[in-house]
Each structure stands twice: as structure tokens, then as C-alpha cells.
Amino acid sequence: MDIRTLCLGALSLGDATGYDIKKLFDEAFSHFFAAGYGSIYPALEKLAEEGKVAYDRQQQEKRPDRKVFRITATGREAFITELIDTPPREKLRSEFLVLMFFAHLLPPQRLAAVLQERLDESQRELAILEELARRELPAGMKFTIHYGQAITQAAIVCIKENQARLIRDVNATVNECNPSTLR
Amino acid sequence: MDIRTLCLGALSLGDATGYDIKKLFDEAFSHFFAAGYGSIYPALEKLAEEGKVAYDRQQQEKRPDRKVFRITATGREAFITELIDTPPREKLRSEFLVLMFFAHLLPPQRLAAVLQERLDESQRELAILEELARRELPAGMKFTIHYGQAITQAAIVCIKENQARLIRDVNATVNECNPSTLR
DNA sequence: TCGCTCATGTAACGTGTTACATGATTAA
DNA sequence: TTAATCATGTAACACGTTACATGAGCGA
Numbered sequence: 001m002d003i004r005t006l007c008l009g010a011l012s013l014g015d016a017t018g019y020d021i022k023k024l025f026d027e028a029f030s031h032f033f034a035a036g037y038g039s040i041y042p043a044l045e046k047l048a049e050e051g052k053v054a055y056d057r058q059q060q061e062k063r064p065d066r067k068v069f070r071i072t073a074t075g076r077e078a079f080i081t082e083l084i085d086t087p088p089r090e091k092l093r094s095e096f097l098v099l100m101f102f103a104h105l106l107p108p109q110r111l112a113a114v115l116q117e118r119l120d121e122s123q124r125e126l127a128i129l130e131e132l133a134r135r136e137l138p139a140g141m142k143f144t145i146h147y148g149q150a151i152t153q154a155a156i157v158c159i160k161e162n163q164a165r166l167i168r169d170v171n172a173t174v175n176e177c178n179p180s181t182l183r
Numbered sequence: 184m185d186i187r188t189l190c191l192g193a194l195s196l197g198d199a200t201g202y203d204i205k206k207l208f209d210e211a212f213s214h215f216f217a218a219g220y221g222s223i224y225p226a227l228e229k230l231a232e233e234g235k236v237a238y239d240r241q242q243q244e245k246r247p248d249r250k251v252f253r254i255t256a257t258g259r260e261a262f263i264t265e266l267i268d269t270p271p272r273e274k275l276r277s278e279f280l281v282l283m284f285f286a287h288l289l290p291p292q293r294l295a296a297v298l299q300e301r302l303d304e305s306q307r308e309l310a311i312l313e314e315l316a317r318r319e320l321p322a323g324m325k326f327t328i329h330y331g332q333a334i335t336q337a338a339i340v341c342i343k344e345n346q347a348r349l350i351r352d353v354n355a356t357v358n359e360c361n362p363s364t365l366r
Numbered sequence: 367t368c369g370c371t372c373a374t375g376t377a378a379c380g381t382g383t384t385a386c387a388t389g390a391t392t393a394a
Numbered sequence: 395t396t397a398a399t400c401a402t403g404t405a406a407c408a409c410g411t412t413a414c415a416t417g418a419g420c421g422a
Contacts, residue, residue: 001278002409009285019373032280039410041375063418064373080288088279088301095184096271097215097330102192103323105263118271139352140286147280147341154337158330169322185381202401222382224403245390247401370421376414383408392399 001086003035004043008079011053011071018044018067028132028141031125031148044069052078103170111170115163119156126152184269186218187226191262194236194254201227201250211324214312214331227252235261286353294353298346302339309335 006029010021018041025035035043044067047053052075058066071079096118103111129149133142189212193204201224208218218226227250230236235258241249254262279301286294312332316325 001281006281009281012285012288017373018375019371028284032275032277032284034274034276034410036411037373037375038412042410045375060373064375064416066373083282083285083288084290084293086278086282088282088297088304090275090277090279090301090304091217092215092273092275092334093217094215094273095269096273097327098184098189098192099266099269099271100323100326100330101211101215102195102266103326104321105195105266107267110267114271118273121271121273138287138356139349140283143283143286143345143349144280146345147283147338150337150341151275151334154333155330158333162326162329166322166326173321200401201403202399217382219383220401220403221384225382228403243401247389247403249401368422371419373418374416378412378414380411381409384406386404386406388402390400392397394395394397 001082002043003033003039004047005079005082006033006035007040007043007047008052008071008075008082011069012076012079015068015070017069021069031129031152032144047075051075100166103166104173106170108167108171112163112167115159115166119159119163122152122156122159126156184265185226186216186222187230188262188265189216189218190223190226190230191235191254191258191265194252195259195262198251198253200252204252211315214308214335215327230258234258283349286349287356289353291350291354295346295350298342298349302342302346305335305339305342309339 006025007021010016010024013024016024018037021040021044022035022037025033025040029035044053044055048055048069052072053069054072055067055069058068060066096114099106099111099114106114126149129145129152133145133149137145189208190204193199193207196207199207201220204223204227205218205220208216208223212218227236227238231238231252235255236252237255238250238252241251243249279297282289282294282297289297309332312328312335316328316332320328
């Protein structure tokens, strides 16, 4: 599943400009799928070539023209087919965990700072999700928010419970690390 | 942070072949960073060009030659610098949550199957993490496993607690969805 | 006056995925 | 005999990121 498909999904909710779609990525999709203008505009162009979306050009005074996109019948069908065929995968890419994995190579104060940064960031994400959770939304959308809250909360608890001990243990075992158990 | 850096990290734990490194990605790194041979071998080649790793060629009978890589002093330094400079980001890409977001477009039985598949997959992942958690490992590595367990467990609980209601609610609101609250 | 919102896009680059190609050994 | 393990790699392609380019309106 790529950004083209997500754009189609965005348009299945109602007509929108590329700019509007970006906002959707930054809000409702933000905790499970990311995209910037540099992927969204080319995606919309390609979808238009394929006949999956169409658009009207709206002239505006003193602003650039807007291209208001809408999904076509073909596009809707393609989107639903794609949804049905997509296996429910999930992939985490965590630079934070890389840093933790190699915590023994990090200066102690950097380790502490990294843990704190991650904690702060997770708390910011949780606040955004809590804000989203207040809205009236269809069950599926609500579920994505609950799920995001659940895992973010779990991450926060895990960091809070372990950060002090981790910093202590890593300091205590400098250069005593024996990673042979991994192989 | 890219796969080159992770290969360097792998070699910081001890000498290894590309094949060995792949196993590390499939085991210890699997819940936070993915890579296949198609990225690992070119990464090692490039690191060798840059002088960050070196290798010996070991001839073997009846098997292809092995290239046993080791990290150089330059490589170790570059790795640590990169670790210190890397902000502790975390990015989830969840096709599962995309499917949930658009659950109202999925045939009911497909929705049920998707939830079950995700649950099964999460439980498999948790089992792998529990196995890893039994090993004696440095504190940082242990932390990555605890963290993985925490969020995977939270995801499992969230699915279990909500799947029945979600299926019911989505069925109840077919075509009544009003996503205007999102904009 | 500063920064945010609206609004569109391109070009270059980096990165990673997938499929392909090869093939013996060993355990079940 | 079947599948897994060991072992290396390439080539084509897909995909996405980043920086750049432009510019007015509006509220604090």
C-alpha cells in the first residue's frame, strides 16, 4: 500500500485539494502513515492520469488556483479492491530503539537525554490522540485512535518504569557487555 | 539513520558475514528495523569503500567463500558519532490501521478476518520477544525487548477488547458514516 | 513586523524492495 | 524427497524525502 492509495482513501471521505489531504495526513493519519507534499502532489497527478480521480480548477483572487479533487467510480472501486487485498501488516522503524540497543556506546548524559526526549515526544503524541478521541467519528476511525493511545501509553509507561534502572545498569556495565548470547 | 549504520552496529558486536548480519536483523532488530540481503550486501560494500569496515575472505570447501567483516577504528568512531547525533524518532507504518480507518468500506467478514490476522501476527511477535527476553543480555538490548513486549501486548489487548464492538458498530452504521468531523 | 495559513508544484537524490541467479549440505 | 541452512550477489524498479521556488493575506 502506497501514498496513492491513501490519497484515494482521503478522497473517499469527500472532495479535497492536495493541501487538504496533507492536513489529513498530519492529523488523522499521522500516527500510522506519513506523507509530505512531495509525495502527495505527484500521487494525485498519477491518479488523475489513471482516471481514478478527477478535478476542477477553481480560480481564486489573490491566491493560487485550487485543484479540487474528487474520487471517480473507477477510483472508488480500485480503492476498495486494494483494501480487501491488503494484508494487515504493521512495521515499526524506531531509531529510538536502535539507540537503546547500543546504549552502552552512548555517553551517559546523552542516554538520559534521549530517554527524556522520547518520553516528551510520546506525551505530545498522546495529547494529540486524546484531542482526536474527543471527536465524533465512525467506529473504525475511532478504533485507530484507541489503538494509537494504547500503544503510546504503553511506551510511556515502559520508559518511565525503566529509565532510571537502565541508566544505572548501563553505567555499571561499561565495557563489560557480552553480546555473545545473541549468536 | 540507514541500514549502513545498522550494519556497522551489528559489526560493533563482533565480526560477521552478510549472512550473519541478516540473521541479526531477523532476530534482535526485527521489531524495530527491517532489512533484506538486497540492502545489506550493498551496504557492506559501501562501508568497505569508506574504510569503515574491512573483511577477510575465507575459502570453504563445497560452499561459497565467506567474507568475514569487521569494524575498523574509523567505523567505530563514525558509528558512535552517528548514534550521538541521531534524534530518537519512531515511525509506525500500519496498513492494519489504514484498513481499520476505512473499516466501513470492508466486507464484514473481511473486517473480522483482518482483525484476527493482526491478532495472530501480534501474538507470534510477542512469543518471539518472550523467547528473546529469556536471554542474558546487556541492559540496553533488554530494554528494547521489554519495550517491544509492552507495545505488542498493548496492541493485543486493544484488539481483543474492541474487535467485537467494532464489527458490530461498523455493520450497524453502513453508509451512515459522516466523516465531516475530520475537517 | 513576524509568523502562520493558504496553495501549488518540481528536481535531484537517496534508499530500499523484489526478483533473479546459483548451488551444495544436512536433517527430517 | 523435501525443506532448511549456508552463502553471495546484481539489476531494475518503486518509492519517498528534501530542498527549492513562489507569493499574498491575515492576525498578533
